[in-house]
Amino acid sequence: MKHRALFVGLTTIDIQYFIDDIPIANTKIKTGNPDILVGGPATNAAVAFAYLNKTATLASPAGLNAFSSFIDQDLNSVGVDHFDLAYGQEFETILATVLTSKNGDRTIVTHNPTEVKSTISPQKLIDLVEPQIVLIDGFYPEFSLECVRICKERGIPVVADCGSWKPQFDELLDFVDIAICSADFMPPKSKNRKELFDFMTAKNVNSVAISNGDSEIEFLLKEKKGTVAVPKVEVKDTLGAGDFLHGAFCYYYVESTDFERAIQQAALLASFTCSFEGTRKWLNFDHNA
Structure with missing residues (x-):
């Protein structure tokens, strides 16, 4: 049975160069042709969900510009509605220039989007998709806030991709059930992970995970604290790995409603993606093989 998931947030065009080392100031590097890819936190998460589920639904602005048909073709090719x-x-279009070094580290230069006047209402979107789970990445806060309010009323679980602190999270998190945070995510006045967990508990977000590259994932499930090991792989590229973790988590959580197990299974897939260059090559392989 196909599951229904809705991912709300950012779509970007990532221009990714593969180089030996991150350059120092005032240098020019010649390298091979870049990969030009469709990315963004919610978008990559939808791609991972579709990889496991054969389909996913993404709500994000793309609009009319030079990249419109490219975005359409890419999303269609990976099963994302x-x-x-x-x-x-x-x-x-939100552009991101990505420099990926031979050890898999990456440096990203991009810019934040402006708010969009949506051509579809959150109410109509959720009525049409009838999602079993919704993920937000914190971008387009007005639209996202209305989505999560509706989900709260209907009992639809909401996952927040907490990559970096954004002021809108202070309100969005009031309607979130599960938060998956990067090691860099830290609310104002919070100085460590204990204070982050306390902040989330005060927001009634009772399921929280903190990823940290190839280190263990820490989590708080109601009052239970624990860790999940991250599988070791030969890292070629970490671009999008956190996003793929979030999308895979949504799939496995809908499958089992077991938070800890879903994090474990999602970590397997996220690590698998790091053994390929770029954010699309891994889609051609079975991560369970």
């Missing part, structure tokens, strides 16, 4: 929140509107 796309509700374009800027459909029919001129919209400036």
Whole structure:
């Protein structure tokens, strides 16, 4: 049976160069042709969910610009149904330049999007998709906030991709059931992970995980604290790995409603993606092989 998941947030165009080492200031590097890929936190999460489920639904602005058809073709090719929140509107694509070194480290230069006037309401979107789970990445807060309010009323679990602190999280987290945080995510006045867990508990977010590259994933499930080991692989590229973790988690959580098990299984897939360059090559392989 196919599951229904909705991912709300950012779609970008990632221009990724593969180099030996991150350059120092005032240097020029010649390298091979870059990969030009569709990315973004919610988008990559939807790709991972679709890899496991054969389909996923993404709501993000793409609009009318030079990349419109490229985005459509890419998302169609990986099984992601796309509700374009800027459909029919001129919209400036979010670009990200990515430098990936031979050890898998990456440096990203990008910019934040502006708020979009959506061509579909959150109410209609959720009515059409009827999701079993929803993920937000914190971008487009007005639209996202209305989505999570509706989900709270309907008992639809909401997962927050907490990559970095954004002011809108202070309100969004009031409607979130599960938060998956990066090691860099830290609310104001929180100085360590204990204070982060306390902050989430005060927000009634009772299921929290903190990823940290290839280190153990720490989690708090209601009052239970624990860790999940991250499988070791030969790392070629870490771009998108955290996003793929989130998308895989959503799939496995819908499958079992077991938070700890879903984190474990998602960590397996996220690590697997790191053994390939770019964010699409791994899709051609079975991660269980």
